[in-house]
Amino acid sequence: MKAKIVIRRWIAAVALLTVSLPVVGQPSQSRKTRNVIVIMSDGLRWQEVFGGADSTLLRKAASIGRADGNENASREMKSYSGRNSNERRRALMPFLWSIVAQQGQLFGNRKLGSNVEVTNGLNISFPGYSEILTGVVDARIDSNDKNPNPNESVLEWLNRTPQFAGRVAAFGAWDAFPAIFNSQRCGFPVNSGYDPFMLLPDDSVIDALNRLKTQGPKIWDEEPFDAVPYYTALEYMKQARPRVLFIGLGETDDWAHANNYPEYLNAAHRADQFLQTLWQTVQSTPEYRDSTTIIFTSDHGRGDGENWTSHGKNLPESKQTWLAVIGPDTEAQGERRNSQEIRQTQLAATVAALLGEEFTRATPNAGSPILDVFESGEILAKEEGASGINSVKSYGAFALREEFRGWSSSKQ
Ligand SMILES: [Zn+2]
Numbered sequence: 001m002k003a004k005i006v007i008r009r010w011i012a013a014v015a016l017l018t019v020s021l022p023v024v025g026q027p028s029q030s031r032k033t034r035n036v037i038v039i040m041s042d043g044l045r046w047q048e049v050f051g052g053a054d055s056t057l058l059r060k061a062a063s064i065g066r067a068d069g070n071e072n073a074s075r076e077m078k079s080y081s082g083r084n085s086n087e088r089r090r091a092l093m094p095f096l097w098s099i100v101a102q103q104g105q106l107f108g109n110r111k112l113g114s115n116v117e118v119t120n121g122l123n124i125s126f127p128g129y130s131e132i133l134t135g136v137v138d139a140r141i142d143s144n145d146k147n148p149n150p151n152e153s154v155l156e157w158l159n160r161t162p163q164f165a166g167r168v169a170a171f172g173a174w175d176a177f178p179a180i181f182n183s184q185r186c187g188f189p190v191n192s193g194y195d196p197f198m199l200l201p202d203d204s205v206i207d208a209l210n211r212l213k214t215q216g217p218k219i220w221d222e223e224p225f226d227a228v229p230y231y232t233a234l235e236y237m238k239q240a241r242p243r244v245l246f247i248g249l250g251e252t253d254d255w256a257h258a259n260n261y262p263e264y265l266n267a268a269h270r271a272d273q274f275l276q277t278l279w280q281t282v283q284s285t286p287e288y289r290d291s292t293t294i295i296f297t298s299d300h301g302r303g304d305g306e307n308w309t310s311h312g313k314n315l316p317e318s319k320q321t322w323l324a325v326i327g328p329d330t331e332a333q334g335e336r337r338n339s340q341e342i343r344q345t346q347l348a349a350t351v352a353a354l355l356g357e358e359f360t361r362a363t364p365n366a367g368s369p370i371l372d373v374f375e376s377g378e379i380l381a382k383e384e385g386a387s388g389i390n391s392v393k394s395y396g397a398f399a400l401r402e403e404f405r406g407w408s409s410s411k412q
Contacts, residue, residue, distance in 0.1 A: 032328035033354040035243045035292040037278060038347075040132075041271040042125060042174065043253035043311055044298045046116070046322040049096070050109040050335075052088020053080035053265050057308060061261040076262040080269075092269055095276035096296075100326050101334045105373060108322025112337035116321045118300050119343045119367075123311050123318040125253070128299030128344065129180045133246075135348030135359060135366025146179035154348035156186040157362045158244050158355070169240070171197075171233035172248030173223035181246075189236075192248070194224055197232050205235045223250045226267065230274050234281060241287050244351070249274065256302060259309045279326065293327025293354050293373075295347070323347075325373045329354060339372055346370045 047054065058080070062072045082088035090097045100106065108116040120127040120137045126144040131137055134151040141149070158164040168188040170181055175193025177183075183190040191197045196210035209232050213224050226249040233247045251267035275296055282288040302308050303315040311318035323342060345367030352359035353369035360366050 031354070031356050032291055033293045033356075035245075035282075035288055036327075036351050036354050037245045037247070037282070037292065037294045038132075038351065039247040039249070039271075039275060039278065039294065039296050040129075041249045041252045041268065041296075041298055043256055043300055043302055044268055044271065044322075045302045045308065046108040046110065046320055047304075047308075048089075048092060048265070048268055049106075049322045049324075050089060050111070051085040052082060052090070052092045054261075054308075055081070055088075056305075057261045058265070073262040076265055080265055092265060093272035095272045095279070096324060099276070099279065100296075100324050103332050104324060104326030104330055105333050106322070106324045106335045107339055107342055107372070108320070109335060109337070110320065112335065114336045114339045116297075116323045116342045117344065118319040118321060119345050121319070122313050123300045123315065124313075125174070125299050126176055126180060129177075129248070131344045132297070132299065132347045133180065135345050135363050137345060144176065146176050148179055148184060149182045152362065153181055153186065154351045154359050155181065155188060155244055155246060157359065158352065158357065159186065159188045161357070164243055164355075167241070167243040168245075169233070169236055169242045170246035170248070171229045171236070172246070173226050173229045173250035174248060175222045177248055191232060192229065193222060194218065197236070200236065200239055203235060203239060206232060209235070220250075220254050223254070226251045226270060226274070234277065237281065238285075241285075244355075247274075247278075252298075256309050261308075290328050293325065293329060295351070296324040297347070298322065299344075323370075327354070329375055330373045331375050336372070340370075342370055342372075343367055 053076070058073060058077060062077075080088060080091045082091050096106070107114050118128055118131065120131050120141075122128075122142060124144055126146075127137070127141045130141050130149055130151065133153040133155065134149065135154065136151060138151055155168050155170060159166070159168040166188075170177060170188065170190045170192075172190075172192040175195070177192040178190045181188075181190045189197075189199055194213050196214055197206055200206045209228055213228050216224065216228075218224070230247060230249065233245065236242065237245060249267075249271050252264055252271065255261075255263040255267050275294070278294060282292045282294070283290075298321045300311050301318045301320040302311045304317050307315055321344065346369065347367070348363070349359040349366050349369045350373060353374070360368070
């Protein structure tokens with residue numbers, strides 16, 4: 001008898017899930033996001049995002065030679081110093097710590113109990129981008145080798161739907177992005193490395209950027225300076241109005257590997273300026289204004305202290321990353337504390353869910369959407385907190401727990 005009741009209740013729970021839920025993956029009348037931009041800064045540490053420049057590392061950098069003759073790092077000492085971490089992070093990333101902190105949300109400050117983590121265990125770039133963009137950890141992707149990704153990214157999946165077809169694009173500094181997105185298969189433009197962008201042949205801005213790319217100095221074999229792919233993406237955005245756009249910046253990782261802390265900081269500062277220009281462009285363009293969510297994050301962290309230059313599985317702390325979100329569906333909660341742990345595998349489904357789509361339909365084992373970035377998700381989290389249950393994974397799980405709650409109370 002008891003078993004029957006239990007079964008009936010489970011059937012009811014499943015029916016509830018399939019009929020009225022999951023809300024998060026379905027088009028919602030209240031969801032305002034129609035476009036999503038993901039911008040990433042390779043290997044930028046949460047320590048700098050939340051703490052600003054590390055004064056020990058900056059002082060130490062003064063002893064390292066610089067190509068521009070600024071050998072004592074005096075410019076960076078002046079620009080990024082501060083009496084405390086609040087002042088220093090505002091100096092380093094002023095847009096993040098003004099507009100995003102006022103209007104969006106920032107996750108990953110471990111000192112406040114907010115954790116964002118890499119899942120793949122390798123803490124290197126190709127697996128990191130793949131995890132973020134496809135929602136899954138694939139054991140076959142265990143290096144930065146540029147093999148075509150067998151997994152489908154959320155961009156590719158969206159581009160296969162009628163409403164997003166032809167409205168998806170990716171631009172990156174690193175020349176691995178065509179492999180990460182599988183450009184042979186994915187069906188949308190992926191421009192990276194020193195490849196000129198050929199899809200807007202009459203555009204004078206693109207023409208100038210292509211010349212810079214092909215005729216400028218090549219400090220790194222695999223990628224140009226970030227400004228080139230960034231402004232290529234921005235011009236494409238103005239001309240073609242993509243609804244899903246990816247921008248990958250690489251300098252933070254390159255300067256870090258070169259043990260050049262001042263330039264690493266400058267690259268982070270420029271990433272913040274790029275984010276600002278992106279947001280200003282969004283908010284001054286009718287098709288994007290108040291209907292675009294920007295996600296800003298990184299593919300991995302880096303080592304602590306002296307190990308700041310490196311990352312990988314031998315530096316477990318380099319799994320620690322961060323995440324910033326600003327857009328019409330994200331409550332203005334600023335810097336989060338004691339938040340639900342976020343995994344990189346959740347980003348792909350979050351991008352889809354912001355657009356009212358359910359990515360796990362295509363990739364069932366992808367991480368679930370990050371409910372904290374949805375206004376209604378937050379309401380649920382508050383309800384959960386009020387009733388003493390502190391774990392909210394998805395609306396489905398929530399409904400199931402509601403049912404469980406009814407069941408346990410009837411059992412007493
Ligand atoms: Zn690296």
